Amino acid sequence: MAGGAAPSTAYGCGLAAELRAARMVWQREMLHFLRDRIGTLVSLLQSLMSLFILGVGMGGLFAGSGVGSASDYLTFLFPGVLVLAAQPATVAVGASIVWDREDGFLREMLVAPVHRATLLIGRCLGGMTVATCQGLVILAGAGLLHIPYRPGIFGLLTAELALTSLTLTVLATTIAVFVRRPRTLTAVLGVLMAPLLFLSGTMFPISALPGWLSLLSRLDPLTYAVDAMRRTVGVDRLVHGRAMLTAPVTWGGLRPAPPVELAVVAAFTMIALVVAARRFSRLG
Amino acid sequence: MTEGEGVVETGRMRRPEPDAPRRYQDVPAIRATGLHKSYPDVDAVRGVDLTVEQGETFGLLGPNGAGKSTIIAMLCTLAVPTAGRIEVAGHDARTAPGRVRRSLGIVFQESTLDGELTAAENLRFHADLYALPRAGLAARIEAMLDLAGLAARRDHLVRTFSGGMRRRLEIARGLLHRPRVLFLDEPTIGLDPQARDRLWAHLREVRERETTTLFLTTHYLDEAERCDRVAIVDEGRIVARGAPAELKSALAADRIDLRTGDDVAAAAALRERFGIEAVAGPRGLRVQAENGASLVPRLCSGLDVPVHEVTVTRPSLDEVFLHHTGRHIRDEPGGGH
Structure with missing residues (x-):
C-alpha cells in the first residue's frame, strides 16, 4: 500500500457524498471562470456595450418619437441588460457539457459512483454563480440610472438575477444533453436564445408586440423574470413618460404578482432540469 | 453481496479488518x-x-x-x-x-x-x-x-x-x-x-x-x-x-527488412556469421528474428557490405489473429509501429 496514513476502504455515502460531488462540480466551474480572465472581460465588455450602445441609441430613438426621455428608456432597459450580462456565461456553462464530451472529461464524471442528476445540478449552480457574478458588475452601476442603492432592492434583484441565470443555464444544459456535436449545439443555442431574449421584453415592452407574438412572449419564462426585476427596480415610479414602458405582463385582464412570476420561472426551471437529468442519466 | 462488503458498508471505519484482503x-x-x-x-x-x-x-x-x-x-x-x-x-x-x-x-x-x-x-x-x-x-x-x-x-x-x-x-x-x-x-x-x-x-x-x-x-x-x-x-x-x-507458440518473430549495397553478399554473410536465412525480395532482404531491434546493431557491424536502410517490424496482433481466425485484422489503426 502506498502513501503514509492510508484512508482505507471507508467511503462516505448517501446524501453527504452527493453534496460533496455537486460542490466539486460547482467548484470546477468556478475555477474555469476565475482562470478565463479574458473570457470574463470580453463578456463584461459585451454587456456594457449593449447597455450603452443599445441603451443610448434606442433611448435617442425613443426620445425622438416623443413618448418619453432617453433616461426613461435606460431605466427600463436596465433589468434586461442584467439578463444580457448573465446570458453568455449561462450558455457557456450549459454548452460545456458538449465540450467535456469532446475532451473526454465527461466520462470521468459519468463513471463516478454518484447520481447523474447531482452532476447536472452542480454544474447548473456553477453556471448560475458565474452568470450572477457577471450581472452583479452591471448591477453595481445601477446608481447611474437613478436606481436607489437600497439593500432591499439590491438583495431582491440579485436573487432574481440568480434565478434567471439558473433558468438560462438549465435551459442551455437541457439542450446540450440532447445534442452531441459542439457545432450543432452552437447553432441550436443561437437560434433559441435570440427569440427567448427578444420576446422577453428585455429591450422593448412586449406591449409593442402584435397579438400572436405577445402570446409567444407569454410562454417565454424570461418575460416573467424580466418583468419581476423591472417591478423590483420600480420602473412605475422612475419612468415618467407614457405608460407603454411600464405596461405590465398580463394574463387576460389578470396581472400576476412578482412572487407568482418568479414561481412560474422556478417551475419552468424545475421541469427543464428534470428533463435534462433524465436524459443525462441515460448517457453511456 | 460478499463477506468483505461489510468493510465498505460500515463506512466510517478507518482501516479494513486485517483479514479482509484475504477474504477478497x-x-x-x-x-x-x-x-x-x-x-x-x-x-x-x-x-x-x-x-x-x-x-x-x-x-x-x-x-x-x-x-x-x-x-x-x-x-x-x-x-x-x-x-x-x-x-x-x-x-x-x-x-x-x-x-x-x-x-x-x-x-x-x-x-x-x-x-x-x-x-x-x-x-x-x-x-x-x-x-x-x-x-x-x-x-x-x-x-x-x-x-x-x-x-x-x-x-x-x-x-x-x-x-x-x-x-x-x-x-x-x-x-x-x-x-x-x-x-x-x-x-x-x-x-x-x-x-x-x-x-x-x-x-x-x-x-x-x-x-x-x-x-x-x-x-x-x-x-x-x-x-x-x-x-x-x-x-x-x-x-x-x-x-x-x-x-x-503461434507467433511470428520480428521482421527485419534490409536494403544493402550487395544483397547477395549480405545474404551469404548473414547465413555464415549469424546463422540466419534471409529471403531476397524486390526491395531487399527480409529476415525473421526473435528480438529484431537488438539484432540490428550487430547486423550492421557484422556485415561487410554497406547497409542503406533497416526496418524492424514488430510481430503484430495480426499474425496471432491470423493464426486463430484464418483472417487478417481489418484496418488496424496506427498499425506498423
Missing part, C-alpha cells in the same frame, strides 16, 4: 458470464465469459470493432448488457452499480483529464466524486502524484502536460480510490516508443506498490506478453485465451 481473494476481480450486447443494427458482443483473478494482469486483445470497447463499457457499468451477468469484486453490476464503480479505476483510451485544472486539482476532483474519506486524503494525493512522477508539477495546468505525463496522471487518478481493478484501454496508444517503455516500467511499479488487478486492452503483442493472461476477441467472441507463452 476468494472472489475473482471480474467474473462475466454469457455477456451479450446487441444494438439495433449490430450484435457487438456475442457470448463472452471472462474470469480475472485478483492481482493478475489481464490483457484483452482484438482489432477495432471486435467488441473490446463494448465489453469494457459493460464491465464499467457504462453500458447495460442485453444478456449476461457481471460481477466485479463480488458486486453485481446490475444490482449494485455504485459498488462496482467504486471497485474500478478506469483509464480510457482518450484523455479524460480537465486541462484547465492542475494535476492536484484533477485528483482532488476525483476524490470528491468518489467521496474518499478526508482523513489522509492529502497524503494519498501526494503519494499518487509521486507515483506518477508529477510531484514537482502538481500545481501546473494539465493542458501543459505531454501525452505520457497525462497518461501517468490518469493512472494515478484511477488508483486514487484504491480500486480492486484498474482498467486501461489501450494505455500506450499515441505514445512514442520511449514513452511507451516508461509507461510499462511505471505499470510494473504500480503493480508493486498498489495491490491492484490490471485489466488492459492492446493491439501490440509485446504488450500482451507482459500480461499474466490474455484473451483474444474477434466479432464479439473470445477466440483464444491463455498465458502469453501459450499464445506465443
Whole structure:
C-alpha cells in the first residue's frame, strides 16, 4: 500500500457524498471562470456595450418619437441588460457539457459512483454563480440610472438575477444533453436564445408586440423574470413618460404578482432540469 | 453481496479488518458470464465469459470493432448488457452499480483529464466524486502524484502536460480510490516508443506498490506478453485465451527488412556469421528474428557490405489473429509501429 496514513476502504455515502460531488462540480466551474480572465472581460465588455450602445441609441430613438426621455428608456432597459450580462456565461456553462464530451472529461464524471442528476445540478449552480457574478458588475452601476442603492432592492434583484441565470443555464444544459456535436449545439443555442431574449421584453415592452407574438412572449419564462426585476427596480415610479414602458405582463385582464412570476420561472426551471437529468442519466 | 462488503458498508471505519484482503481473494476481480450486447443494427458482443483473478494482469486483445470497447463499457457499468451477468469484486453490476464503480479505476483510451485544472486539482476532483474519506486524503494525493512522477508539477495546468505525463496522471487518478481493478484501454496508444517503455516500467511499479488487478486492452503483442493472461476477441467472441507463452507458440518473430549495397553478399554473410536465412525480395532482404531491434546493431557491424536502410517490424496482433481466425485484422489503426 502506498502513501503514509492510508484512508482505507471507508467511503462516505448517501446524501453527504452527493453534496460533496455537486460542490466539486460547482467548484470546477468556478475555477474555469476565475482562470478565463479574458473570457470574463470580453463578456463584461459585451454587456456594457449593449447597455450603452443599445441603451443610448434606442433611448435617442425613443426620445425622438416623443413618448418619453432617453433616461426613461435606460431605466427600463436596465433589468434586461442584467439578463444580457448573465446570458453568455449561462450558455457557456450549459454548452460545456458538449465540450467535456469532446475532451473526454465527461466520462470521468459519468463513471463516478454518484447520481447523474447531482452532476447536472452542480454544474447548473456553477453556471448560475458565474452568470450572477457577471450581472452583479452591471448591477453595481445601477446608481447611474437613478436606481436607489437600497439593500432591499439590491438583495431582491440579485436573487432574481440568480434565478434567471439558473433558468438560462438549465435551459442551455437541457439542450446540450440532447445534442452531441459542439457545432450543432452552437447553432441550436443561437437560434433559441435570440427569440427567448427578444420576446422577453428585455429591450422593448412586449406591449409593442402584435397579438400572436405577445402570446409567444407569454410562454417565454424570461418575460416573467424580466418583468419581476423591472417591478423590483420600480420602473412605475422612475419612468415618467407614457405608460407603454411600464405596461405590465398580463394574463387576460389578470396581472400576476412578482412572487407568482418568479414561481412560474422556478417551475419552468424545475421541469427543464428534470428533463435534462433524465436524459443525462441515460448517457453511456 | 460478499463477506468483505461489510468493510465498505460500515463506512466510517478507518482501516479494513486485517483479514479482509484475504477474504477478497476468494472472489475473482471480474467474473462475466454469457455477456451479450446487441444494438439495433449490430450484435457487438456475442457470448463472452471472462474470469480475472485478483492481482493478475489481464490483457484483452482484438482489432477495432471486435467488441473490446463494448465489453469494457459493460464491465464499467457504462453500458447495460442485453444478456449476461457481471460481477466485479463480488458486486453485481446490475444490482449494485455504485459498488462496482467504486471497485474500478478506469483509464480510457482518450484523455479524460480537465486541462484547465492542475494535476492536484484533477485528483482532488476525483476524490470528491468518489467521496474518499478526508482523513489522509492529502497524503494519498501526494503519494499518487509521486507515483506518477508529477510531484514537482502538481500545481501546473494539465493542458501543459505531454501525452505520457497525462497518461501517468490518469493512472494515478484511477488508483486514487484504491480500486480492486484498474482498467486501461489501450494505455500506450499515441505514445512514442520511449514513452511507451516508461509507461510499462511505471505499470510494473504500480503493480508493486498498489495491490491492484490490471485489466488492459492492446493491439501490440509485446504488450500482451507482459500480461499474466490474455484473451483474444474477434466479432464479439473470445477466440483464444491463455498465458502469453501459450499464445506465443503461434507467433511470428520480428521482421527485419534490409536494403544493402550487395544483397547477395549480405545474404551469404548473414547465413555464415549469424546463422540466419534471409529471403531476397524486390526491395531487399527480409529476415525473421526473435528480438529484431537488438539484432540490428550487430547486423550492421557484422556485415561487410554497406547497409542503406533497416526496418524492424514488430510481430503484430495480426499474425496471432491470423493464426486463430484464418483472417487478417481489418484496418488496424496506427498499425506498423
